[in-house]
Amino acid sequence: MSDDRRTTTPVRPTGTQIIAPGHTFATVSDKISSIVLTRRTPLYWFIPFLIASGLVMVFLVAVAALLVRGVGLWGIKVPVMWGWAITNFVWWIGIGHAGTLISAILLLLRQSWRNSINRFAEAMTLFAVACAGMFPLLHLGRPWLFYWLFPYPNTMGVQPQFRSPLVWDVFAVSTYATVSALFWYVGLIPDLATLRDRTRYRAARIVYGILAMGWRGAASHWQKYETASLLLAGLATPLVLSVHTVVSFDFTVAIVPGWHSTIFPPYFVAGAIYSGFAMVLVLAIPLRAMYGLEDLITSRHLDNMAKVMLATGEIVAYSYFFEAFIAWYSGNQFEMFAIWNRMTGPYAPTYWCLIFCNLVFPQILWLKQIRTNVVWLFIVALDVLTGMWLERYVIVVVSLHRDYLPSSWGIFHPTIWDVATYVGTLGLFFFLFFLFIRSLPMISIFEVRTLLPQAEVVEGVEK
Amino acid sequence: MKTPIYGLMAEFESPTALVAAAHQVRARGYRKVEAYSPFAIEEVNEALGLHHNKLPLIVLCGGILGGLTGYLMQYYVAVIDFPLNIGGRPLHSWPSFIIITFELTILFAALSTVLGLFGLCGLPMPYHPVFNVSRFAFASRDRFFICIEANDPLFDRHDTAEFLHTLAPREVTEVAH
Numbered sequence: 001m002s003d004d005r006r007t008t009t010p011v012r013p014t015g016t017q018i019i020a021p022g023h024t025f026a027t028v029s030d031k032i033s034s035i036v037l038t039r040r041t042p043l044y045w046f047i048p049f050l051i052a053s054g055l056v057m058v059f060l061v062a063v064a065a066l067l068v069r070g071v072g073l074w075g076i077k078v079p080v081m082w083g084w085a086i087t088n089f090v091w092w093i094g095i096g097h098a099g100t101l102i103s104a105i106l107l108l109l110r111q112s113w114r115n116s117i118n119r120f121a122e123a124m125t126l127f128a129v130a131c132a133g134m135f136p137l138l139h140l141g142r143p144w145l146f147y148w149l150f151p152y153p154n155t156m157g158v159q160p161q162f163r164s165p166l167v168w169d170v171f172a173v174s175t176y177a178t179v180s181a182l183f184w185y186v187g188l189i190p191d192l193a194t195l196r197d198r199t200r201y202r203a204a205r206i207v208y209g210i211l212a213m214g215w216r217g218a219a220s221h222w223q224k225y226e227t228a229s230l231l232l233a234g235l236a237t238p239l240v241l242s243v244h245t246v247v248s249f250d251f252t253v254a255i256v257p258g259w260h261s262t263i264f265p266p267y268f269v270a271g272a273i274y275s276g277f278a279m280v281l282v283l284a285i286p287l288r289a290m291y292g293l294e295d296l297i298t299s300r301h302l303d304n305m306a307k308v309m310l311a312t313g314e315i316v317a318y319s320y321f322f323e324a325f326i327a328w329y330s331g332n333q334f335e336m337f338a339i340w341n342r343m344t345g346p347y348a349p350t351y352w353c354l355i356f357c358n359l360v361f362p363q364i365l366w367l368k369q370i371r372t373n374v375v376w377l378f379i380v381a382l383d384v385l386t387g388m389w390l391e392r393y394v395i396v397v398v399s400l401h402r403d404y405l406p407s408s409w410g411i412f413h414p415t416i417w418d419v420a421t422y423v424g425t426l427g428l429f430f431f432l433f434f435l436f437i438r439s440l441p442m443i444s445i446f447e448v449r450t451l452l453p454q455a456e457v458v459e460g461v462e463k
Numbered sequence: 464m465k466t467p468i469y470g471l472m473a474e475f476e477s478p479t480a481l482v483a484a485a486h487q488v489r490a491r492g493y494r495k496v497e498a499y500s501p502f503a504i505e506e507v508n509e510a511l512g513l514h515h516n517k518l519p520l521i522v523l524c525g526g527i528l529g530g531l532t533g534y535l536m537q538y539y540v541a542v543i544d545f546p547l548n549i550g551g552r553p554l555h556s557w558p559s560f561i562i563i564t565f566e567l568t569i570l571f572a573a574l575s576t577v578l579g580l581f582g583l584c585g586l587p588m589p590y591h592p593v594f595n596v597s598r599f600a601f602a603s604r605d606r607f608f609i610c611i612e613a614n615d616p617l618f619d620r621h622d623t624a625e626f627l628h629t630l631a632p633r634e635v636t637e638v639a640h
Contacts, residue, residue, distance in 0.1 A: 025605035029501070151540050160540070163556055168562040168563060168566075171566040171567070172566050175569055178573070182573055182576075183573075185577075186577055194604060196603075197601075197602075198604070214586060214589060215603075216602065217499045219498035219499070220497065220584075221584045221586075222500065222504070222507075223513050224518050224580055224583050224584055227518045228577070238565075238569070239569045242565060446502045449502045450502050455504075456478075457478050457479050
């Protein structure tokens with residue numbers, strides 16, 4: 001069993017290699033499955049998990065208070081009725097996009113380096129969408145009536161308005177959550193079979209066995225499986241681009257100055273991928289250090305992700321510039337005022353912070369030394385996450401607080417309950433994520449096997 | 464008389480050996496053959512003559528059904544069941560129906576991909592004879608197996624086993640039912 005197991009030292013792979021040299025099918029299978037099956041659960045798993053569990057308690061208290069007292073508990077009031085709830089919704093759903101980009105778009109583009117990061121990036125997508133979904137639901141005021149958004153025969157004799165972007169959003173986000181979950185589960189099946197065959201505990205074998213559904217790696221199954229992966233990737237690609245486009249329609253279809261703009265869909269999608277890759281890095285950098293996965297998630301992976309961040313960051317920068325330019329070029333006094341108010345109004349510090357976090361500071365990624373330095377990369381990723389949250393805050397709050405009529409202007413102040421709900425979803429996200437890395441393989445084992453040089457069938461011997 | 468078996472299974476150590484063996488098994492005339500590997504190997508499909516795949520057709524049908532469902536649902540609600548006269552604008556406002564039509568196309572197509580995959584592979588399958596081979600647990604780790612099933616017309620318990628031994632496997636095992 002352990003005849004071909006070798007000790008490996010983390011080495012940066014050279015040339016076309018993606019995985020550090022010295023690995024075999026057996027070593028990658030054992031290394032990744034041992035995190036779940038045999039290794040002792042480390043202290044550095046328990047400490048963040050306990051902190052996250054505490055924050056989940058904060059979230060439950062915040063939600064309970066909200067259900068008892070109503071949404072007035074948050075800082076939302078006329079004219080800023082969306083406040084932190086929609087800011088957080090857009091931020092979370094954007095983070096999810098990187099997972100689908102990695103698992104679907106990079107699969108179609110045959111970027112095989114994605115194979116060692118797609119699993120936990122997809123998990124991140126699922127949990128981010130779960131957190132995102134909380135905000136519009138809670139923002140409804142009476143979340144238990146959310147099903148009124150779907151068309152069903154009812155005694156009230158009314159139906160949803162299908163011409164409204166808010167209804168489009170319900171369908172887009174719920175489709176996205178469903179397809180992400182399907183994609184993730186289908187991707188897990190062969191690895192669940194590996195866990196079923198590797199575990200020594202009967203209970204674990206039964207659970208993983210039920211989840212693996214009797215997968216046995218037959219060639220006729222693999223053939224259909226590969227087709228299914230490609231088809232799901234092909235379906236998820238337009239879907240992921242459509243989701244943030246539809247989210248941006250929530251804004252652009254309204255006539256609020258600063259929202260009513262055709263640049264929003266591509267700008268939102270780029271920003272989503274930007275923040276999503278930042279979150280993947282925030283998760284990957286500590287994970288690979290904690291579990292010694294530097295030979296599977298190599299510095300080449302980090303470098304590539306940093307480049308995607310840099311590229312999408314430049315698109316976002318271009319959009320900021322063009323937003324301001326079009327406001328000036330339109331000659332429309334309300335559009336001009338909206339941008340001027342962002343830059344110099346009561347929320348000016350937020351705007352300039354956002355410019356620094358999203359535009360100025362990430363430019364250090366042009367340097368290869370930064371892209372290969374985990375500490376700096378981690379700092380840039382946190383900075384981008386902050387910047388993207390501020391961007392959504394500026395779009396939602398600053399645009400709403402002063403529109404056409406000065407008599408209806410107002411200032412938005414978040415309350416402690418806004419903070420508790422937001423921090424609570426952060427806790428929920430990390431709580432789910434730490435449960436995931438404890439119970440399921442965080443790197444796709446069967447896809448990493450195909451990256452090894454041994455996986456190549458040597459030509460000429462078939463005949 | 465011995466108890467009937469499901470088939471004979473040979474174990475190999477590399478994908479290259481598996482593909483070579485699959486070619487020879489096929490050339491020998493065996494048709495009820497299945498290969499097992501820890502990851503997909505395209506060359507094996509070629510060697511075993513696996514070309515037919517109904518999945519794309521199922522997905523296409525699912526997608527079309529989803530698109531129709533999405534559009535007709537919105538048409539029914541907006542025009543027939545709950546018409547709202549908003550400044551005399553047309554009830555059948557098709558541009559605003561596109562998004563949900565698209566989303567439901569994707570949703571139905573994705574669901575039919577997954578259900579179609581399970582259906583075509585016969586999953587979930589709580590029991591399968593190949594799991595009776597104790598070393599088959601390595602099929603999900605680092606070993607490659609080929610199994611000639613007993614219902615193949617050319618199958619002979621003794622001759623087939625001897626033939627499999629000529630392919631230089633690590634081991635040949637009988638698979639109990």
